[in-house]
Amino acid sequence: MTGTYGEYPGTRPRRLRTTPAMRRLVAETRLSAAELILPAFVREGISDPVPVSSMPGVVQHTRETLRKAAVEAAEAGVGGIMLFGVPEVKDAVGSAGTDPDGILQQAIRDVVEEVGDALVVMSDLCLDENTDHGHCGVLDAHGRVDNDATLAHYAEMARVQADAGAHVVGPSGMMDGQVGVVRAALDAAGHQDVSILAYTVKYASSFFGPFREAVNSSLKGDRKTYQQDPANLRESMRELALDLAEGADMVMVKPALPYLDVLTKVAAAVDVPVAAYQVSGEYAMVEAAAANGWIDRDRTIDETLTSIRRAGANMILTYWATEVAQRL
Numbered sequence: 406m407t408g409t410y411g412e413y414p415g416t417r418p419r420r421l422r423t424t425p426a427m428r429r430l431v432a433e434t435r436l437s438a439a440e441l442i443l444p445a446f447v448r449e450g451i452s453d454p455v456p457v458s459s460m461p462g463v464v465q466h467t468r469e470t471l472r473k474a475a476v477e478a479a480e481a482g483v484g485g486i487m488l489f490g491v492p493e494v495k496d497a498v499g500s501a502g503t504d505p506d507g508i509l510q511q512a513i514r515d516v517v518e519e520v521g522d523a524l525v526v527m528s529d530l531c532l533d534e535n536t537d538h539g540h541c542g543v544l545d546a547h548g549r550v551d552n553d554a555t556l557a558h559y560a561e562m563a564r565v566q567a568d569a570g571a572h573v574v575g576p577s578g579m580m581d582g583q584v585g586v587v588r589a590a591l592d593a594a595g596h597q598d599v600s601i602l603a604y605t606v607k608y609a610s611s612f613f614g615p616f617r618e619a620v621n622s623s624l625k626g627d628r629k630t631y632q633q634d635p636a637n638l639r640e641s642m643r644e645l646a647l648d649l650a651e652g653a654d655m656v657m658v659k660p661a662l663p664y665l666d667v668l669t670k671v672a673a674a675v676d677v678p679v680a681a682y683q684v685s686g687e688y689a690m691v692e693a694a695a696a697n698g699w700i701d702r703d704r705t706i707d708e709t710l711t712s713i714r715r716a717g718a719n720m721i722l723t724y725w726a727t728e729v730a731q732r733l
């Protein structure tokens with residue numbers, strides 16, 4: 406069939422998609438290794454790494470294998486590492502989290518010693534990895550998470566993590582006032598140079614499911630009295646204003662892919678770096694579909710990360726950080 410159809414197509418956007426070289430030239434968003442942050446789990450009392458079954462390819466590290474993973478990440482050019490500790494003994498108040506020799510503090514010291522010049526070393530500042538009930542705070546007499554009592558524990562965690570050498574602490578418990586309390590505690594202990602990456606916008610998400618296995622959590626129920634309702638966007642802007650006023654150096658949106666609209670709005674509103682956390686469930690979905698041959702794994706990974714960047718993230722926490730950095 407030949408012929409013309411009026412004036413169409415008068416304009417041809419396809420010209421800029423003709424070759425790989427042309428597409429590369431006109432790409433508006435690029436990934437680089439330096440903006441990737443590797444979340445990593447270290448478990449006390451094990452002699453070999455333990456695979457996390459719901460996150461194929463992710464393990465609970467021993468202190469030794471964590472050192473190796475940190476070196477591998479640094480050599481690949483990854484920008485940072487976010488450490489999570491899984492203590493052998495958990496109790497009602499999460500004592501391992503405030504113990505200067507708790508597993509997370511030991512791991513921070515190990516990683517800073519190993520790669521502290523090459524990687525920004527970050528630590529999760531939350532009680533849930535350390536409590537026997539699995540909540541992010543301590544409980545009151547009625548079993549409710551006690552905001553203000555929890556803040557005292559966070560202040561102590563901030564101090565021991567910074568003493569261990571953390572460059573950045575990441576308060577992730579969604580307690581009101583946590584960023585201000587952590588900043589004050591750091592400053593009082595002489596840690597003015599330790600930064601706060603605030604988990605500012607954190608939703609009560611089913612996408613955190615596999616993480617529970619990764620930290621041996623015994624949580625029953627949910628975190629809906631402190632994490633945000635996925636239905637809300639305006640509320641995120643309120644959390645953002647509070648965290649900035651309390652002294653957040655960087656802010657985070659979490660999870661990432663289901664909340665790109667939130668990420669875009671946050672990124673447009675602030676003048677601090679914005680991180681997005683591609684969480685355990687986002688990782689698991691892609692790995693599971695790829696294992697079934699239903700999607701192209703590497704293309705899907707790159708597409709999700711590119712989309713998170715395009716939406717406005719300066720930094721991305723992803724369990725694929727090292728692999729993607731090696732590929733870039």
Ligand code: PBG
Pocket residue numbers: 529530531532533534541577578612613614615616628683684685686
């Ligand atoms: C809290 C914390 C969680 C995650 C990171 N920090 C769990 C939660 O809040 O329920 C989830 C990360 C992931 O799912 O990959 N310490």
